[in-house]
Amino acid sequence: MKRLLSRLFEAVITLWLLATLCFVLLRAAPGGPFDTEKTAPPEVQAALAEQFRLDQPLIVQYGAWLADVARGDLGPSFQYPDYTVNQLIARALPVSLLNGGLALLVALLIGIPLGVFAALRAGQWMDRALMLLAGLGLAIPKFVAAPLLVLLFAVTLNWLPAGGWGEWQNIVLPVIALALPNLAYCARLTRASMLETLSADYLRAARARGFSESRLLFSHALKPALLPVMAWLSPALINVVTGSAVVEQVFGIPGMGRYFVQGALNRDYTLVLGVVLVVGALIVLINTLVDMLRAWLDPRLEDVS
DSSP: OHHHHHHHHHHHHHHHHHHHHHHHHHHHSSSOTTGGGTTSOHHHHHHHHHHTTTTSOHHHHHHHHHHHHHTTOOOBOSSOTTSBHHHHHHHHHHHHHHHHHHHHHHHHHHHHHHHHHHHHTTTSHHHHHHHHHHHHHHHSOHHHHHHHHIIIIIIISOOSOSSOSSSTHHHHHHHHHHHHHHHHHHHHHHHHHHHHHHTSHHHHHHHHTTOOHHHIIIIIIHHHHTHHHHHHHHHHHHHHHHHHHHHHHHHTOOSHHHHHHHHHHTTOHHHHHHHHHHHHHHHHHHHHHHHHHHHHHOTHHHHHO
16 A cells, blocks of 8 residues: 555656646747737737736746646647647547557567567577568658558558548558557567577476476466566557657547647647646556566566565
8 A cells, every 4th residue: 555655646746747847848938829819909819818827927827727737627728719628638548549559459469479489480580580670660760651651551552541530441550650660679579588588597497307398488488588578568658659649640640649749839738738647647557557567477576666
């Protein structure tokens, strides 16, 4: 219970520092949310500033925003006046979770078996070919991979739509674009970890006792070999979150990343802060779950943490 309360306190402090830093940086950036209204009459500009508290001192705006957040109200959107930030995030979050979750699932379901297969054939041509492909997957950034996928599968082959949302076909290309670098890194990490595990003394002793290779792999080698992969899940999630902004823009997906980019460009303070808070909370939650999963795989980590 004490450990849980400590983690909760750390999470709250982390989110508060993240939100405060984002609040300050947004206000320090040049421009404002209503720069396009500069030609409007002064009374209209004053009414807009009063409506969104922009006429108040910065510390007052900060305090009022924190009080609203504590009540679960992320405020109105400056650029989408018909919606609150809560409503926009409620629409966008399931889209981003679906894309990101499927991308990570694809990366794990394909990357782990490929890494194990490469480790079992270390030094052979198949191992070198798989690691070469994995290197290419890491070298190609998402803003290059996404348009290439559109060009190949949507424009040239006409197998899948180039963008949009609503049908299962719209999910395929964005998930592939998000999954490719994670899949490549997962395969390389699994291979390296598996090679180190297979050379461990306890496995050589078990092999000398006559255990079959399949039993050694699945009962003794796979679980410890997956520990680095579990530790990688947290940065992998961050990679998916940051990469979703590019992918969602390319494919026209109404997700969190797209709202974040549009909010930043339009100086929609409340929308950007709301997205940052929600994404930060998700990352804190995933880090906690990954730590619990690693402790289950290796109980010695529980004593260290």
